[in-house]
Every structure is written in C-alpha cells, then in structure tokens.
Amino acid sequence: MVLWIVRILFAPNHFKLPLHTRLYYCIFGGYMVDQAALYDFKHNDKKQYLSEFDWYRSRCINDPYSEMLNNKVVFTQIIERYCKTPEIYCVKKDDRLAGMNGRVINTAKHSSNSLVSALRRTIIRRVFALFA
Numbered sequence: 001m002v003l004w005i006v007r008i009l010f011a012p013n014h015f016k017l018p019l020h021t022r023l024y025y026c027i028f029g030g031y032m033v034d035q036a037a038l039y040d041f042k043h044n045d046k047k048q049y050l051s052e053f054d055w056y057r058s059r060c061i062n063d064p065y066s067e068m069l070n071n072k073v074v075f076t077q078i079i080e081r082y083c084k085t086p087e088i089y090c091v092k093k094d095d096r097l098a099g100m101n102g103r104v105i106n107t108a109k110h111s112s113n114s115l116v117s118a119l120r121r122t123i124i125r126r127v128f129a130l131f132a
Contacts, residue, residue, distance in 0.1 A: 008032050008052050030054060073100070 030053025
C-alpha cells in the first residue's frame with residue numbers, strides 16, 4: 001500500500017494531466033500519471049504495457065541480474081551486441097555531462113544545448129533512476 005501511495009499516486013506529473021486521469025490510471029492499473037501520457041492510453045491498450053506496480057512486484061524475477069537490467073546505460077552496452085540500440089553520447093547528472101564511449105566533453109565549453117546543436121540529429125531522452 002505504501003508503494004502505491006508514494007511511488008504511483010504521488011509520482012511527478014510532468015505532462016500536467018488532470019487529477020481525474022491520475023486517479024483513474026493509478027487505481028485501475030497501477031500506472032504513474034506520466035506513464036499514462038507516454039503510453040497514450042487513449043489510443044493504446046493498457047494490457048500491452050507493464051504498470052509501475054507490476055514492474056515493482058516483478059523486479060526480483062531476474063535476480064541476481066536485476067541491477068544490471070534496470071541500469072539503462074549498462075543494459076544498452078550489453079544488448080547492443082545483439083540488436084540495434086540508440087547510441088548514448090553522454091550522461092547528465094546534476095550540472096555535469098559525462099561523455100560515453102571515449103567521448104570527452106568540456107563542460108566549460110559545452111552546455112547541453114550546444115551539445116545537441118553539435119550532434120544535430122539526436123533524440124534526447126531523460127533516464128530516470130528510480131532507486132538511485
């Protein structure tokens with residue numbers, strides 16, 4: 001019950017969905033409000049997606065590899081040998097940018113905006129660390 005209240009019901013609402021939408025997807029499925037927006041449940045079936053509640057309950061299935069599978073950077077480095085994955089250029093933590101795959105990023109010279117401009121066709125995706 002505490003999990004549901006803390007992690008799901010009071011999850012940040014980055015997409016500014018109304019309260020009734022938050023409550024509906026929290027109660028009828030265990031989804032965080034941002035998941036409802038990202039998964040576009042108006043056009044997609046909820047049954048095709050793993051809710052936050054179900055993910056949390058199933059996180060021990062892959063023990064002892066859970067930490068590795070839940071870390072998006074480590075998981076990408078392992079799985080890229082077997083299938084096509086997006087390249088990770090850098091990781092941002094607080095005000096620092098750390099280059100990946102041998103890239104050196106001079107944070108005094110590059111802001112995240114200038115880095116995006118330099119890379120041109122890049123998709124920036126925020127990676128949330130839930131258990132940091």
